[in-house]
Structure formats: C-alpha cells, structure tokens
C-alpha cells in the first residue's frame with residue numbers, strides 16, 4: 001500500500017531539496033504535484049484540497065524560506081500535517097471491565113477474521129476475551145468464528161442456526177458470558193454486500209440493547225473511497241467509536257486510510273495487515289506518516 005504515493009512524494013521532495021534557494025513558486029509547484037499524487041491515491045477531493053492548503057500556509061511562512069534547509073523544513077511540515085490528517089495521536093480502546101465491543105461492517109471486509117485477531121491481541125495484553133457470533137444470516141460465518149476462536153484459544157458462543165432474533169441471541173450470549181471467566185466480550189455481527197435497511201435496523205437494535213463501549217467498523221482499505229462512504233453510513237446509523245482498517249498489506253492506493261479520519265471524524269484504532277491472526281496492529285498516525293514518506 002501507498003507505494004505509488006510514496007514514489008511520487010519522494011520524487012517531488014528530492015527535486016525540492018535539490019533547489020539552491022527555494023522560492024514561493026517552487027513550493028506552489030511542489031504542492032500541485034503532491035495534490036495530484038494524493039488524488040491519484042484516491043484521497044477524497046476536499047480532504048486533499050484542505051490538506052494542501054494547510055501545508056502551503058505553513059510552508060510559505062517567512063521562517064521556512066529564510067531557513068538554512070527550507071526543503072527539509074517543508075518535508076517536516078508535510079510529515080506532521082500527514083500525521084494530523086491520519087488522526088494525530090493513537091487512540092486506544094476505551095473499555096470498562098467487563099467490556100463490550102461490537103464489530104460491524106460489510107461482508108468480506110474482514111470482520112470475522114478481525115474478531116479473532118482482536119481477541120488474540122487482547123488476550124496477549126492480559127485480558128480475557130470472549131467471542132460471540134451474532135451473524136444469523138450466514139451459518140458459515142458462525143462456523144468461521146468458531147474456527148478462529150479455536151485457533152486463538154478463546155471461548156466462543158455460537159447460536160443455533162435456526163435463530164432469527166438477534167437481540168434474543170445477544171441476551172442469551174450475555175448470560176453465557178456471565179458464566180465464563182471473561183472480561184471483554186466481542187460481538188461479530190452480520191454483514192451484507194451493501195448497506196440496506198434491514199442491516200441497519202438489526203444493528204440499531206443490537207447496539208441499543210448491548211450499549212457497547214466500543215462500536216468498531218471493520219472496513220476494507222482496498223475499497224478506497226467506498227470504505228469511507230461505508231464508514232459514514234454506519235456512523236450515521238449507530239454512531240461508531242472507531243475504525244479497524246483491514247488489508248493494509250494489499251496494493252490499495254491508500255485513499256481510505258488518508259481520508260477516513262477527516263471525513264468521518266472517527267479514529268482508525270487498528271490496522272489489519274495480513275490474513276494471519278496475529279496481524280492486527282495499533283494504528284499510529286505518526287508511524288504511518290513515516291512509512292508513507294519512506
């Protein structure tokens with residue numbers, strides 16, 4: 001991911017560093033190139049525009065142009081603004097004990113895999129997670145969660161495949177959770193190919209019943225601006241607390257990661273970077289900015 005954006009930035013900044021005395025025109029030209037590179041990376045138009053305006057305002061500051069190494073200063077300004085765009089500080093989970101996490105998202109985004117990855121992470125951090133299957137539409141999804149739970153060694157609640165009332169299942173699952181030695185319950189919910197009324201209604205009911213401390217949207221980075229619009233819809237429907245962006249190991253152009261925070265106002269809390277169950281990482285905006293700048 002980001003490889004084409006990183007290449008473009010590298011080229012632009014190398015040119016800028018190579019100029020003896022930087023003029024305002026050099027900066028304007030460089031920022032025009034960067035704006036195009038961001039748009040090519042599928043960053044939302046207004047996000048790219050506002051971002052470039054911020055960088056420009058700081059880069060045009062008299063101190064920068066008069067400094068000994070203006071090129072370096074501009075790269076630093078760009079880096080810091082990029083980290084800010086990606087969310088500023090890393091935002092940890094905010095869980096009570098016992099805690100409740102509700103995972104939502106479209107089919108194929110990586111929800112069930114991420115449920116397993118998150119349970120695995122929390123377990124390593126010394127918590128006692130429990131997994132609960134709440135996807136009543138795809139029996140295969142229930143089996144998949146059971147498999148994943150087995151792989152990470154976490155107890156799992158699987159409802160009867162004939163069950164259709166998701167709130168009833170959640171109630172029974174919580175009673176089961178009370179009988180277990182757990183301190184954080186992770187609910188894997190049903191997805192769809194796209195957001196429809198039924199999905200939203202069911203999720204609203206589940207959310208109102210569970211009152212989770214963390215409602216996290218699992219979104220596929222490979223779907224670019226699609227992922228951002230999905231996040232906006234889920235946020236309007238139930239109010240999400242954060243995002244887990246999956247498939248950052250793929251060759252997505254990076255637009256989803258770069259636009260998500262600015263468009264939704266919600267932090268990316270974790271990034272999935274592979275199919276294995278230990279490939280879920282905290283999302284650190286400054287480290288991501290380092291990675292993009294190479």
Ligand code: GDP
Nearest residue numbers: 107108109110111112113246247272273274275
């Ligand atoms: P769900 O329908 O949202 O529950 O999605 P799944 O958990 O079944 O995942 C769909 C596919 O994406 C599976 O093949 C996963 O192995 C794969 N997947 C999930 N997360 C990642 C990731 O971070 N990187 C990669 N490369 N594949 C992932």
